[in-house]
Amino acid sequence: IMADDKDVLRDVWFGRIPTCFTLNQDEVTEREAEPYYLLLPRVSYLTLVTDKVKKHFLKVMRAEDVEEMWFEYEGTPLKWHYPIGVLFDLHASNNVLPWSITVHFKNFPDHDLLHCPSNSVIEAHFMSSIKEADALKHKSQVVNDMQKKDHKQLWMGLQNDKFDQFWAMNRKLMEYPTEDGGFRYIPFRIYQTMSDRPFIQKLFRPVSPEGSAHSLGDLLKEMYPDAITNDGEQKRYQVVIHGIEPLLETPLQWLSEHLSHPDNFLHICVIPVPTD
């Protein structure tokens, strides 16, 4: 069982989404730009892994026409600070591959998107998620006991796609006192596109007061009951984590330990069932 669990960690880390980047038609170019194809890591961030995309399109543009790069899918600006896999599952999972993303270099939508002037902004965002997750799991004790170089190791592991380097440190964040049966609270966010609210994040324990393990279904019943299909009803929504639909009976603690993103959050997408 332990060997299988480690496989899950690897499968999550190495998940990829084939993507086709096309330049926005309204950009001013000196000649036609070819689309650029890339396999995007599900667990990383758009602005961290698209240097090659930028270089490719800059070749056909004049410097004065280039402002901050941003991405859009079918009219929706893509939030770079969400993990790539979350963006895909939320907006494009039931469409054909490759994922077609449009690249922009002007008219940055500053009412929708955070600016990303450098990699240190991504690092700060990533580390703040890790710290918040540990506040929930361990009252920040584990992350505060780490040294600066340990924090750096987590970031470098993500940035350079180094699974072993990352998990050598991250495993500490996944420990808990045996007698507790799990973390203090589970770091999670539930995303949906049916309303304006970007996500749901609240306090939720992995173990009930009586000592039984909470499941994914228990979490949804409390936080997003619409996502659950009742007996006799037709299924309206899919509950997707890393592109798959885990069984609702899956223990939440196990999901948190194995299907969290590198930022230590369980990112859950609730999407309408495709109507073919």
Place this chain on the structure above:
Amino acid sequence: GEVPSLLSAPPSAVRAAERWLDLGGGSGEEGSEEGYLRKTALRSVTLDSESAQKQEGSGSDSEPHTSCPSSVEPHGQEGEQPDCIKDDTDDDDAGICTVTESSSQVLQFEYHILYSCSYSSPVLYFRAFTLEGRSLSLEEVWSSVHPNFRLRLQNSPLNTITQQEHPLLGQPFFVLHPCRTEEFMRPVLQVAQDQHRPVNYVLSWLSVVGPVVGLDVPLKYSTLVHPASSVSSTEPD
């Protein structure tokens, strides 16, 4: 310790908070009481762009910030979280416009107070627009912070301003990260407890962090409190 409920503060302080903070809507779900406290204000601000540029990199280049909490639940099912105030009256007490001699412009600031359940503390979100509707950049926001505060923030990278997504609205806001909230609030709560004085937690917290980003808590919202008679006359001050 537990965060005292705002509603346990003396009625006058609660009404004072209600006067200038109205409750912004949440997702509008039926029965949802989630929301945030919000104030908009016009401020005449001098954007000191030259010295601001030296500040702008300070947050990002030093150690990663303990970026604070973007999670929300101003009041939830659990008893330890403070309650939110519903307010029907919107006070026209917008900010003061002062005329300064150097070049200044009038900006519209919007302040939101949310509660982070992850850190059990309030968080201040804000954004600013020119009157034409252009959003201010991080550099411009930094330059609107009073130089004295700017210096203090620069020296403690854990208390800084960064851009984050508003957890209910999904739009970019600036956030002041008082990750040491507990540190500076604890003495306030302790002293109040020792003196058997009620404390309006959010107002006290806001009076410390607010002015950094131009949100003033007017004096009239502080109340003159008469300490209750001590239980033990030998208690030290």
